[in-house]
Every structure is written in structure tokens, then in C-alpha cells.
Amino acid sequence: MSLKIIPIVFPMQEKFSVPMPQGAEILSLQRNESTNNPCLWVLADPSSPQVERHFELFRDNQVIPVDMGIDREYIGTYQYQRGEVIAHFFERIN
Numbered sequence: 043m044s045l046k047i048i049p050i051v052f053p054m055q056e057k058f059s060v061p062m063p064q065g066a067e068i069l070s071l072q073r074n075e076s077t078n079n080p081c082l083w084v085l086a087d088p089s090s091p092q093v094e095r096h097f098e099l100f101r102d103n104q105v106i107p108v109d110m111g112i113d114r115e116y117i118g119t120y121q122y123q124r125g126e127v128i129a130h131f132f133e134r135i136n
Contacts, residue, residue, distance in 0.1 A: 043087045049074060050082045054122070054129070056099050063090035071118035071131055080120055096134040101127070112136065 047069065052060050066086035074081040098114065100106050106114075114132035121128050 043089070045085055046088050048084050048086055048088060050084060051077070051079045052082060052097070054080055054099070057097070058099075059094045059096045061092040061094055063087055064093045065090055066095075068117055068133070071120055073120070073122065080122070082117075098132050098134060099129045100132070101129055106132075 048063070048066070050060055050062055051074070052058060060082070062082075062084055063086035066084040068082055068084050070083045072081060072083075073079070097117070112134055113136045115135050117131040117133055119128060119130050
């Protein structure tokens with residue numbers, strides 16, 4: 043097994059899923075300066091099987107439902123369009 047830091051581009055949508063190697067640890071959430079795309083950087087074994095992981099985006103002052111049986115883990119905050127849009131990312135963990 044060998045670990046690598048892998049960039050994963052994701053869509054700027056309220057709910058989305060992205061495949062990544064099983065057991066990947068999310069390190070950072072930023073804009074990739076070379077591609078100008080929003081990106082997650084993960085630490086993972088690239089030979090591990092791919093699994094879908096599910097994420098949600100919430101903007102400032104948006105209501106986040108807490109009574110739907112969904113657990114979330116905060117990943118990070120992403121600003122784009124020169125700070126005109128601020129989005130907070132959570133991973134759905136159940």
C-alpha cells in the first residue's frame with residue numbers, strides 16, 4: 043500500500059457525490075489555482091476500490107435541517123466569485 047495526495051474536482055451544487063478511494067482522508071477544500079476548479083485534496087491509496095461519498099453545500103444564513111436522520115461532518119468553507127458567494131461543505135456520514 044502506498045498513499046498519495048489526490049485532487050478531486052467537485053461540482054458547485056447543493057448536493058453532490060464524488061468517487062474516491064475507499065478510506066480517503068480529506069485534507070483540504072480549495073480552488074485549484076491551475077484549473078480554477080473547486081477541489082478536494084485527499085490522502086488515499088489510489089489502488090483502493092472507489093466508493094461514492096456524499097456532500098452538501100450550505101450558504102451563509104441558510105437553514106440546515108437537523109431532524110431528518112442525517113449526520114453531517116464539516117469539511118470546510120469555500121469562497122468564490124471574489125467572496126460574493128460563500129459555501130460551507132459537509133459530508134453526509136450516514
